[in-house]
Amino acid sequence: MEQVLQGTGVVTGIGIATVKIVSTDLTGDLKKYGAGTAAEEAGKFADALQAAGAELVQLKEAALASGQQNQADIMDAHYAMINDPGLAANIQAKIEQGAAAPQAALAAAEEYAALFDSMEDAYMRERAADVRDIGGRLARLLVGSGQVEYGPEPVVLCAREIEPSLAASMPEDKVQGIILGLGSTTSHTVIIAKARSIPAVTGLGDAINHIAAGTTVIVDGYNGHVILDPTAEHLSDYRKKLEAEAVRKQQDSQMAALPAMTKNGKRVQLAANVGSPADMEAARKQGAEGVGLFRSEFLFLGREVPPNEEEQFAAYKAVAEQCEKQLCVVRTMDIGGDKPLRYLNISKEENPFLGWRAIRISLDRPELFMTQLKAILRAGAFGNVAIMLPMIISAAEIAAAKQAVEQAKAELIKEGKAFDAAMPVGIMIETPAAAVTARELAGVCDFFSIGTNDLVQYTLAVDRGNPAVSPLYSHFHPAVLRLIDGVVKAGHEQGIWVGMCGEMAGDPLAVPLLTAMGFDELSMSAPAIPRVKEVIRRFDDEQMEQVLKKALTLKDPGAIRGLMTEFVGQ
Amino acid sequence: MTKIELVLTNAAGLHARPAAQFVQKASSYASKVTLLAGTKTADAKSILAIMGLGLGQGTKIELTADGPDETACLAGLQALVESNFGEG
Numbered sequence: 001m002e003q004v005l006q007g008t009g010v011v012t013g014i015g016i017a018t019v020k021i022v023s024t025d026l027t028g029d030l031k032k033y034g035a036g037t038a039a040e041e042a043g044k045f046a047d048a049l050q051a052a053g054a055e056l057v058q059l060k061e062a063a064l065a066s067g068q069q070n071q072a073d074i075m076d077a078h079y080a081m082i083n084d085p086g087l088a089a090n091i092q093a094k095i096e097q098g099a100a101a102p103q104a105a106l107a108a109a110e111e112y113a114a115l116f117d118s119m120e121d122a123y124m125r126e127r128a129a130d131v132r133d134i135g136g137r138l139a140r141l142l143v144g145s146g147q148v149e150y151g152p153e154p155v156v157l158c159a160r161e162i163e164p165s166l167a168a169s170m171p172e173d174k175v176q177g178i179i180l181g182l183g184s185t186t187s188h189t190v191i192i193a194k195a196r197s198i199p200a201v202t203g204l205g206d207a208i209n210h211i212a213a214g215t216t217v218i219v220d221g222y223n224g225h226v227i228l229d230p231t232a233e234h235l236s237d238y239r240k241k242l243e244a245e246a247v248r249k250q251q252d253s254q255m256a257a258l259p260a261m262t263k264n265g266k267r268v269q270l271a272a273n274v275g276s277p278a279d280m281e282a283a284r285k286q287g288a289e290g291v292g293l294f295r296s297e298f299l300f301l302g303r304e305v306p307p308n309e310e311e312q313f314a315a316y317k318a319v320a321e322q323c324e325k326q327l328c329v330v331r332t333m334d335i336g337g338d339k340p341l342r343y344l345n346i347s348k349e350e351n352p353f354l355g356w357r358a359i360r361i362s363l364d365r366p367e368l369f370m371t372q373l374k375a376i377l378r379a380g381a382f383g384n385v386a387i388m389l390p391m392i393i394s395a396a397e398i399a400a401a402k403q404a405v406e407q408a409k410a411e412l413i414k415e416g417k418a419f420d421a422a423m424p425v426g427i428m429i430e431t432p433a434a435a436v437t438a439r440e441l442a443g444v445c446d447f448f449s450i451g452t453n454d455l456v457q458y459t460l461a462v463d464r465g466n467p468a469v470s471p472l473y474s475h476f477h478p479a480v481l482r483l484i485d486g487v488v489k490a491g492h493e494q495g496i497w498v499g500m501c502g503e504m505a506g507d508p509l510a511v512p513l514l515t516a517m518g519f520d521e522l523s524m525s526a527p528a529i530p531r532v533k534e535v536i537r538r539f540d541d542e543q544m545e546q547v548l549k550k551a552l553t554l555k556d557p558g559a560i561r562g563l564m565t566e567f568v569g570q
Numbered sequence: 571m572t573k574i575e576l577v578l579t580n581a582a583g584l585h586a587r588p589a590a591q592f593v594q595k596a597s598s599y600a601s602k603v604t605l606l607a608g609t610k611t612a613d614a615k616s617i618l619a620i621m622g623l624g625l626g627q628g629t630k631i632e633l634t635a636d637g638p639d640e641t642a643c644l645a646g647l648q649a650l651v652e653s654n655f656g657e658g
Contacts, residue, residue, distance in 0.1 A: 120624075
């Protein structure tokens with residue numbers, strides 16, 4: 001009988017196949033495990049240590065190759081734990097007392113984990129999970145489970161969680177989808193699934209334990225539905241969707257090679273928003289022309305100390321190089337009280353979005369800012385890099401930041417490091433203050449990029465995360481459209497280029513308006529690029545100018561959206 | 571047997587990443603190395619023992635090395651601690 005489970009769709013797409021259970025629970029395997037003599041167990045343990053060490057080295061290298069320094073550091077720590085003489089001696093002692101090797105490994109790890117569990121420091125308490133992970137890794141290798149055998153038929157992988165090493169070995173042609181009990185959008189398995197476009201749904205909870213192997217399942221990564229034993233009707237519906245998706249993917253990949261150009265030949269540069277070098281592959285696939293927004297704050301999150309110059313330099317350089325000749329815009333750290341970091345010492349704020357954040361922190365903490373600027377300037381020696389300043393409200397802030405840039409250059413010269421001495425410095429236009437004074441600001445910087453998410457929120461005084469007011473949030477509000485239109489004009493009058501890197505840039509309904517306003521560049525998440533490009537290519541300049549003129553006369557966001565829906569067609 | 575006293579000045583103290591670096595460095599020498607912090611001691615080649623001490627910024631530690639390369643070993647560990655483990 002059909003059963004529908006609701007989870008969170010984390011990788012969009014449709015997958016239809018039979019369920020394959022990936023077991024992370026070792027209980028069954030542990031029971032079946034035939035223990036040998038103490039000497040035999042000690043030998044097996046020594047082999048498992050070797051194998052675990054090799055796995056961790058591999059995982060570390062994979063993390064480094066995708067620019068995930070943090071993950072690489074964790075793998076390093078795990079590697080040191082695997083080689084810990086105390087842990088090994090503890091396990092050896094248990095084996096000599098007659099324990100089977102896998103149980104000995106689990107029990108010894110648990111002893112250390114209990115020690116960490118009891119510590120006062122929250123960070124250290126979390127390390128208990130690392131030690132348990134090590135124990136689990138050894139036990140899994142000892143009982144020989146955890147390797148997934150793929151047959152000729154395609155499958156949907158089903159598990160509470162999937163270890164990154166297993167995810168890394170998934171054959172793309174066999175795995176049609178992934179469903180997980182645990183809920184995370186940032187786990188390694190999800191990142192790997194995203195990079196390979198394998199539809200995935202997470203957060204299914206305990207329901208995952210009741211799914212039988214071999215069940216036919218539909219994974220809907222768009223709405224988070226997992227349909228077990230689907231009815232014939234559902235199956236045929238979803239088969240059609242799957243076919244339509246295949247056709248669209250085909251069209252998208254053809255679109256990737258075409259230029260973003262109106263019928264009259266007016267070009268708009270379509271760039272990608274990225275958070276790490278790992279996002280560059282998807283960007284390239286979708287035909288992105290460079291990076292319009294590298295969110296450098298991802299390098300700063302989830303860690304105890306800020307990333308040093310070398311680490312930042314490696315990440316910026318990796319993205320700059322992958323942009324080849326195209327522009328790579330690195331936005332300096334945009335963090336505030338909503339994402340508190342221990343090393344920033346941001347005290348609790350009533351209004352983090354109106355508080356100490358982004359450029360305000362950078363200007364108050366010169367040591368942090370200097371490290372970041374030096375790393376960005378150095379990356380400029382390997383590509384076409386620009387610096388972008390977030391949350392600007394005045395020309396004085398730009399002047400102060402530019403002074404810091406000059407100081408960073410002077411330090412780099414002293415240190416004899418290569419950098420781009422002529423690197424452009426632009427600003428985000430995301431406050432009404434910056435939008436209204438755009439003409440003055442354009443005179444003192446090299447480019448504008450409009451951040452619509454914040455600009456809409458600040459202009460309309462609407463927090464879109466608040467369901468009571470979120471219906472009021474719209475980038476089609478006349479106030480927003482007029483502000484944006486004014487910013488483009490002000491920038492062009494002063495001879496600088498103007499781009500947009502908020503969600504509006506990736507909205508196909510907004511694209512004819514933005515193109516008519518004269519945007520030089522639109523930057524968006526990579527999957528949005530083909531659709532936006534298709535819209536730009538469909539119209540001539542006259543048509544888009546007409547619809548912009550009409551839109552600017554309308555008074556209501558709903559009416560403007562309606563006009564655009566009719567114009568673009570959904 | 572040789573001894574030195576050091577202060578952990580890096581922001582994170584001997585948390586996971588610096589602890590891993592510390593243990594890696596200590597393990598590259600033949601000498602036996604012991605870390606003393608307050609009244610607690612740990613084998614400097616055991617990351618779990620070191621992390622178990624939960625040493626934060628500003629902690630004073632004493633390192634004792636005993637073996638053929640004890641002087642080089644302490645010099646190496648001192649350099650690592652004083653470089654703040656490469657934190658920026």
